[in-house]
Amino acid sequence: MNIPANHPPIKTPRIGVLLVNLGTPEAPNAPAVRRYLKQFLSDKRVVEIPSLIWQPILRGIILNVRPKKSAANYAKIWMPEGSPLAVYTKAQAEALQARLGDAVDVRYAMRYGQPSIERQLAAMKADGCNRILLAPLYPQYSGATTATVVDEAFRSLAAMRWQPALRTMPTYHDDPAYIDALAASLKSELAKLDFEPDAIIASFHGMPERTLHLGDPYHCQCHKTARLLSEALGKPLTIAFQSRFGRAKWLEPSTEDTIKRLAEEGKKKIAIFAPGFSADCLETLEELALQGKEQFEEAGGERYAYLPCLNADAAGMEMLETLVRRELSGWL
Numbered sequence: 376m377n378i379p380a381n382h383p384p385i386k387t388p389r390i391g392v393l394l395v396n397l398g399t400p401e402a403p404n405a406p407a408v409r410r411y412l413k414q415f416l417s418d419k420r421v422v423e424i425p426s427l428i429w430q431p432i433l434r435g436i437i438l439n440v441r442p443k444k445s446a447a448n449y450a451k452i453w454m455p456e457g458s459p460l461a462v463y464t465k466a467q468a469e470a471l472q473a474r475l476g477d478a479v480d481v482r483y484a485m486r487y488g489q490p491s492i493e494r495q496l497a498a499m500k501a502d503g504c505n506r507i508l509l510a511p512l513y514p515q516y517s518g519a520t521t522a523t524v525v526d527e528a529f530r531s532l533a534a535m536r537w538q539p540a541l542r543t544m545p546t547y548h549d550d551p552a553y554i555d556a557l558a559a560s561l562k563s564e565l566a567k568l569d570f571e572p573d574a575i576i577a578s579f580h581g582m583p584e585r586t587l588h589l590g591d592p593y594h595c596q597c598h599k600t601a602r603l604l605s606e607a608l609g610k611p612l613t614i615a616f617q618s619r620f621g622r623a624k625w626l627e628p629s630t631e632d633t634i635k636r637l638a639e640e641g642k643k644k645i646a647i648f649a650p651g652f653s654a655d656c657l658e659t660l661e662e663l664a665l666q667g668k669e670q671f672e673e674a675g676g677e678r679y680a681y682l683p684c685l686n687a688d689a690a691g692m693e694m695l696e697t698l699v700r701r702e703l704s705g706w707l
């Protein structure tokens with residue numbers, strides 16, 4: 376029997392790794408931020424309010440008010456090559472490709488915006504990847520991050536007649552490779568400061584408190600990360616949750632309240648970092664590095680340092696290589 380002309384070519388099988396992060400607007404302007412927020416905040420894994428109630432609020436209020444304000448914040452941290460989250464995620468994929476060599480095809484995707492998970496999985500399949508490791512770049516598990524990435528990947532596969540095999544990388548909140556990478560990065564960043572902080576804040580992205588009661592392990596995993604890291608550093612860490620959104624009660628204490636409280640308690644010098652973010656982005660560079668500094672100084676603080684995320688630096692890439700190689704076991 377002849378193979379039909381439209382049959383996909385059978386290529387030498389390859390192993391693929393798809394790193395996935397949240398996504399970011401394509402430009403620091405209101406229309407681009409609006410497009411991004413519309414997709415992001417319409418995800419039922421992110422906002423768990425019935426569509427009939429939520430969509431009118433989103434379309435009628437939030438998408439009319441927030442894009443302009445957020446775009447101005449993005450403009451403050453935009454890099455010559457683009458949005459920091461996109462720049463660092465691309466750099467991570469390139470650095471991981473260099474570490475893993477030709478046996479593996481490393482790419483990256485964004486859950487919201489471009490390059491989409493669907494597009495990248497289709498491209499990898501077309502290029503011969505029949506085994507793909509999906510690696511969401513979130514150390515702590517939450518429905519709003521890890522689960523929605525996995526959902527989207529399997530939704531994309533659902534449209535394929537001939538699917539690649541897909542493995543998903545588990546979250547790594549207590550993995551020694553992650554704790555060691557954070558500890559090494561923090562030690563080196565703290566050593567660069569010209570002051571000894573009176574307190575160090577580990578700021579994680581917040582979530583509605585309700586998700587904790589519904590069984591999302593995110594809150595507990597953030598606490599475990601902070602505890603292990605504090606032990607590895609031999610220093611106390613103050614845990615806080617940032618980026619509150621909407622009117623519902625979010626996880627506490629909030630980063631903003633914590634910054635102010637420390638200043639009011641007489642702590643004059645603090646350092647802050649964001650262990651839950653694998654790459655610097657709006658929430659770290661604008662909210663922590665810029666806004667946090669203002670909040671601290673207004674409350675009477677004197678020295679404030681924001682310590683960067685792992686990004687594509689050696690410590691973070693060492694960790695990612697370890698985690699990915701482990702998940703590729705039996706395939707490589």
Ligand SMILES: C=CC1=C(C)c2cc3[nH]c(cc4nc(cc5[nH]c(cc1n2)c(C)c5CCC(=O)O)C(CCC(=O)O)=C4C)c(C)c3C=C
Nearest residue numbers: 397398399400421422445460517519520580620656657658
């Ligand atoms: C209901 C709203 C939100 C939930 C839940 C949420 C969870 C969550 N988010 C991250 C990581 C990031 N969030 C980022 C931006 C961002 N987050 C929300 C809202 C929720 N996040 C909004 C509206 C925005 C957009 C910016 C704004 O308008 O303020 C980013 C940065 C993206 C960038 O472009 O730089 C990241 C990263 C996690 C890890 C998380 C749950 C654990």
Ligand SMILES: [Fe+2]
Nearest residue numbers: 580581618658
């Ligand atoms: Fe967020």
Ligand SMILES: [Fe+2]
Nearest residue numbers: 618657658662
């Ligand atoms: Fe924010």
